[in-house]
Amino acid sequence: xxxxxxxxxxxxxxxxxxxxxxxxxxxxxxxxxxMAKMEVIMKVSxxxxxxxxxxxxxxxxxGAFQCLGAAETITAGTPVFSKVDGGVExxxxxxxxxxxxxxxxxxxxxxxxxxxxxxxxxxLLDKATGRLMAADFDTETIAGGSTVTxxxxxxxxxxxxxxxxxxxxxxxxxxxxxxxxxxxxxSNLSILNVTTGSTALSWxxxxxxxxxxxxxxxxxxxxxxxxxxxxxxxxxxxxQGHSYYYEVEAVDSEGLVSARAGISANTKAMETxxxxxxxxxxxxxxxxxxxxxxxxxxxxxxEKSGRQCRTATTKPRTDGTGSRIGMFYFKVDPSYINSTxxxxxxxxxxxxxxxxxxxxxxxxxxxxxxxxxxxxxRTDTNNWKTAGIVLTDAKFTNPSALTYSSFRISGGDGFCIxxxxxxxxxxxTAPGASASLGAVTDLNKLxxxxxxxxxxxxxxxxxxxxxxxxxxxxxxxxxxxNTDDFYISKTDNMVYIKVxxxxxxxxxxxxxxxxxxNDCAAKEIPMTGTNTWKTQTVALTNAAFQGxxxxxxxxxxxxxxxxxSAFSPLYIKNVYVTKEIIDYTSIKSVYSIxxxxxxxxxxxxxxxxxxxxxxxxxxxxxxxxxxxxxxxxKNFYFLVNNDFMNGSRDNQATITITYFDxxxxxxxxxxxxxxxxxxxxxxxxxxxxxxxKTAYVTTRANTLTWKxxxxxxxxxxxxxxQDAPSYADFRIxxxxxxxxxxxxxxxxKP
Numbered sequence: 001x002x003x004x005x006x007x008x009x010x011x012x013x014x015x016x017x018x019x020x021x022x023x024x025x026x027x028x029x030x031x032x033x034x035m036a037k038m039e040v041i042m043k044v045s046x047x048x049x050x051x052x053x054x055x056x057x058x059x060x061x062x063g064a065f066q067c068l069g070a071a072e073t074i075t076a077g078t079p080v081f082s083k084v085d086g087g088v089e090x091x092x093x094x095x096x097x098x099x100x101x102x103x104x105x106x107x108x109x110x111x112x113x114x115x116x117x118x119x120x121x122x123x124l125l126d127k128a129t130g131r132l133m134a135a136d137f138d139t140e141t142i143a144g145g146s147t148v149t150x151x152x153x154x155x156x157x158x159x160x161x162x163x164x165x166x167x168x169x170x171x172x173x174x175x176x177x178x179x180x181x182x183x184x185x186x187s188n189l190s191i192l193n194v195t196t197g198s199t200a201l202s203w204x205x206x207x208x209x210x211x212x213x214x215x216x217x218x219x220x221x222x223x224x225x226x227x228x229x230x231x232x233x234x235x236x237x238x239x240q241g242h243s244y245y246y247e248v249e250a251v252d253s254e255g256l257v258s259a260r261a262g263i264s265a266n267t268k269a270m271e272t273x274x275x276x277x278x279x280x281x282x283x284x285x286x287x288x289x290x291x292x293x294x295x296x297x298x299x300x301x302x303e304k305s306g307r308q309c310r311t312a313t314t315k316p317r318t319d320g321t322g323s324r325i326g327m328f329y330f331k332v333d334p335s336y337i338n339s340t341x342x343x344x345x346x347x348x349x350x351x352x353x354x355x356x357x358x359x360x361x362x363x364x365x366x367x368x369x370x371x372x373x374x375x376x377x378r379t380d381t382n383n384w385k386t387a388g389i390v391l392t393d394a395k396f397t398n399p400s401a402l403t404y405s406s407f408r409i410s411g412g413d414g415f416c417i418x419x420x421x422x423x424x425x426x427x428x429t430a431p432g433a434s435a436s437l438g439a440v441t442d443l444n445k446l447x448x449x450x451x452x453x454x455x456x457x458x459x460x461x462x463x464x465x466x467x468x469x470x471x472x473x474x475x476x477x478x479x480x481x482n483t484d485d486f487y488i489s490k491t492d493n494m495v496y497i498k499v500x501x502x503x504x505x506x507x508x509x510x511x512x513x514x515x516x517x518n519d520c521a522a523k524e525i526p527m528t529g530t531n532t533w534k535t536q537t538v539a540l541t542n543a544a545f546q547g548x549x550x551x552x553x554x555x556x557x558x559x560x561x562x563x564x565s566a567f568s569p570l571y572i573k574n575v576y577v578t579k580e581i582i583d584y585t586s587i588k589s590v591y592s593i594x595x596x597x598x599x600x601x602x603x604x605x606x607x608x609x610x611x612x613x614x615x616x617x618x619x620x621x622x623x624x625x626x627x628x629x630x631x632x633x634k635n636f637y638f639l640v641n642n643d644f645m646n647g648s649r650d651n652q653a654t655i656t657i658t659y660f661d662x663x664x665x666x667x668x669x670x671x672x673x674x675x676x677x678x679x680x681x682x683x684x685x686x687x688x689x690x691x692x693k694t695a696y697v698t699t700r701a702n703t704l705t706w707k708x709x710x711x712x713x714x715x716x717x718x719x720x721x722q723d724a725p726s727y728a729d730f731r732i733x734x735x736x737x738x739x740x741x742x743x744x745x746x747x748x749k750p
Contacts, residue, residue: 016659058320065630112719136329161448168205183213183250189261192232196345197429199244199265200234206250206258217257219247223535237432241269242420270347270421270428275328276308277301283336286310286403287329294318297403299326302416304351305384306440309418312411312415328417329405332396336422337406339363339395347388348409349414352381352443358415362407365595369401370408376484378411379447384418386444390425432578433483438462438469445487446577449480449555463571465502468533470573479570480551483577488545490514491641492579493600495543499561502571503527503534509570511538512549513559516604517594517619517628519548524564533573541599544607584643591746592638595619595626602644603747606637607724615726620741622660625706627743630734636742637728645718645729645749654748656710657732659695660741667697667709667740671730674717692722700736 183206192200206213215229221244225235238244244267247260268462271283279286289297294317299310312326337344343367350358355378361370376387396406409417433445439462441448448462450471460479464473473479488495502510508524515521525536547556561569584590590602605628607614615637620629630636645653651674659667673693698709718729734740 024409052681086725100482113319170371182256183207184250185259186216186231186250186261188248188348189248189263191263191265194265194267195427195429196240196270196423197238197431198234198236198270199238199246199267200232200263201246201248201263202232203248203261205231206261212253214251214253217248217249217251219260220244222247224590237430237434237576238267238429242453268423268427270334270345270423272419272421273330274419275299275310275417284332285331285333286418286420287331287403288722294324296324297329298324298326298339299328304353304416304418305382307351307384309351309416311414311416314413325410325413327408327410327683328420329403330420330422331398331404332406332422333727334396334398337394337396337424339397341396341424342392342394344394344396345388345423345425345428345430346375346391346407346418347386347421348375349384349419349442350376350411351384351385351418352378352385352447353416354378354412354414356412358387358409358411360389360407360409361393361402362394363396363399363402364391365395367395369399375409378415379435379484381443381447381449383441383443383448386442388430390428390430392425393588432576434577435481435575435698437479437572437574438464439471445484446575447484451549465571466531466533468502468571468573470502470571473562473570473572475569476562478551478562479572479575480549480555480557480560481575481577482547482555482557485545486578488543490544490546491604491639492545493541493543493547493604494579495540496537496576496578497540497559498535498537498574498576498578499525499572500533500535501525502573502575503530503532504624505529505568507568509536510562510564511559512562513540513543514545514548515540515542516543516544516592516600517607519607527563535574541601542604544600544604577599584641585645589746589748590641591642591744593744594628594742595621602641603745604639604641605745606728608725615728615731621703622741622743623706625660627660627741629741630732631739632734632737634734634739636732636740637722637726637746638730638732638745639720639726640718640729640747642718642720645716645747647684652712652714652750653716654710654712655697655730656708656744656746656748657742658706658708658744659700660743661700661703661705661707662741663736663738664698664699664702666696666731667735669697669711669730669732670694671713672717672719672721673713674715 094185157735188201189201189203192202194200196445201218203216206216208332215227216231216233217227218225218233218235220235225246226233234250244265245262246265247262249260250258272280273282273284273286274280275286279288287297289295289299290301292298293315298315299312301310302309304311312328314323316323332344346360348358357377358375359372360375361372363369366373367441373389373391375389376385398404398406402408409420412723430442434443435446435448436442437448441450441462447657450462460471460561463470465472471479497511499509499511499512504527506527506529508526511523511525512520513523523538523540525538545558547558549557549560551557551560561570561575563574584602587602592603592605593599594605605617606615607617610616611618614633614635616634617628617630617636620627622629628636655669655723658665670692675693693715694714695711697711716729720727720729722728722731732740732742732745
């Protein structure tokens with residue numbers, strides 16, 4: 001039999017089987033048959049076709065030949081193609097009448113595993129509808145192990161503008177999709193939105209031969225910025241007024257990637273006033289007073305750590321009634337922000353020396369001339385820092401009572417400001433905590449100390465290395481950091497630390513930090529010896545920054561960076577610290593997974609600094625499961641996120657404990673209760689209004705297996721009233737000489 005009749009029979013089988021199962025699919029095959037000029041088959045009676053089908057089916061059982069499989073299936077048998085490369089997509093643009101006749105040439109490079117003469121069918125499908133638009137075939141005799149280029153031209157008649165997908169079929173293995181072809185490049189990449197510190201992108205979906213797009217890699221200026229499963233991506237914590245180049249590539253389930261689509265994005269800039277000589281200002285102006293020392297607007301030009309700035313000083317009053325401390329007065333141009341704009345963002349860059357609050361008095365919506373708010377606290381790091389605030393009730397009228405200013409800022413004697421920025425809140429993205437190291441060190445919500453003598457951080461110093469202003473830690477020393485507690489506290493467990501470092505050698509970069517289970521947990525960033533500047537982000541799921549690492553001069557720190565084996569100097573340019581903001585008020589379940597590399601989501605176990613308190617627990621492994629152990633006489637103390645449950649609401653909770661069933665003792669919890677009528681041995685008052693109540697969970701049966709038990713309470717009042725210093729919400733006593741192992745605790749609200 002010639003190979004053309006074989007193909008006619010194959011398509012006929014699909015056509016008539018489609019009459020019974022799928023009329024739409026049958027119509028598509030009919031179209032294919034017409035395109036292949038096989039209309040004669042349509043004239044054969046159904047009975048004769050049924051006879052042919054029976055014969056073919058019988059012959060196929062004896063291995064006479066294997067017919068073409070269904071579109072979704074690869075028929076078993078010896079594969080003809082071990083690899084098929086080629087284009088998988090084409091875009092056809094029709095004229096205004098919506099139809100076009102055209103010829104499309106398809107080329108495939110094929111590597112074959114066996115010698116064969118194959119009948120090949122090329123089909124053209126509309127990607128949007130899956131409709132078969134055209135089909136044609138050819139035969140080729142190919143020696144095993146050789147590479148051959150197969151070409152096929154399709155005559156396409158009356159098709160509309162669309163994107164079409166090619167598929168290659170053969171008579172031995174069924175449909176062979178272009179499995180080794182990468183996805184198409186994402187199209188229509190565009191900027192959805194930009195603020196002072198964020199960029200939002202969108203794009204159209206890529207096309208893949210097997211419809212198996214896994215997601216999209218996003219690159220910023222050549223560095224990996226993230227991964228998205230949807231067709232949108234937002235990156236935060238970017239520099240203000242900066243140009244970035246983004247690229248997006250598709251990834252399929254086989255790991256193949258598409259070409260990258262690219263676009264430039266420019267973040268917005270705040271309107272700034274820079275207090276140098278001369279003062280640089282535009283939409284926001286500074287009240288400069290260099291003469292009248294008796295006015296509280298008097299400031300002096302100084303220099304701090306390589307920057308010019310203006311400094312508030314204390315001046316005695318001429319009438320002998322005391323002293324006056326200078327303040328910084330600013331006026332926002334009404335053409336930019338006037339009394340109708342209530343949401344305003346303000347940032348200041350100041351020199352962090354001394355202690356005390358930095359406050360602002362501003363024109364407010366309640367007609368206050370000088371409503372006061374705290375922006376930040378001075379912590380005496382002797383570095384430049386940035387702090388910001390978003391006002392929601394501003395009403396800048398520039399009244400005479402405030403010397404025709406919109407607001408003023410004060411920080412005490414010796415307080416220095418380098419720059420102030422203002423913008424509408426809708427254009428603002430609050431920066432995370434950051435440290436830019438070098439000759440001029442800029443900090444935001446993050447404290448850092450250069451160490452030149454004594455302590456673990458001995459000899460970290462500003463440097464210039466491979467063209468970058470940076471810091472260097474000599475062999476065996478640390479970069480040590482502390483985040484501002486008002487930004488990241490011990491209950492912020494999901495924290496991201498991004499480090500820009502010089503990638504030399506293979507000694508890993510070591511990140512040590514306070515975790516929920518360990519004062520000095522550790523993560524490693526591989527060094528790959530590229531001798532280039534690289535940026536990597538580490539996700540911490542169990543952070544609990546409490547200043548429990550001891551740094552230089554016995555300073556309490558949250559995390560530090562060093563080389564693991566300390567074979568060479570470490571160069572670091574930037575460190576960014578951000579947290580995942582979760583709306584716990586809308587969440588119905590929180591949990592803590594115990595043990596090494598545990599995960600805390602809205603609940604964490606209190607870990608004391610020594611083993612003596614009754615709250616001491618330790619990481620353990622029991623029956624092949626990571627967990628924590630409370631020894632005899634010890635307790636697990638748990639803190640619940642206050643937005644999830646607190647003392648004034650959400651009284652009902654189901655607490656589920658995954659524990660190792662050892663011994664025969666009772667398992668119970670002791671919790672803050674709202675029941676003020678309690679009295680007796682099982683309730684001890686804690687504070688003025690909260691009580692310590694016991695609830696039975698289960699009795700252990702010594703099965704020596706991991707088990708789960710739950711208890712529902714309706715009078716919870718989780719207000720952190722357990723014993724100091726844990727100030728926890730509830731505890732679980734070990735109640736056993738063998739201790740208590742717990743691998744997970746979960747709380748569910750109705």
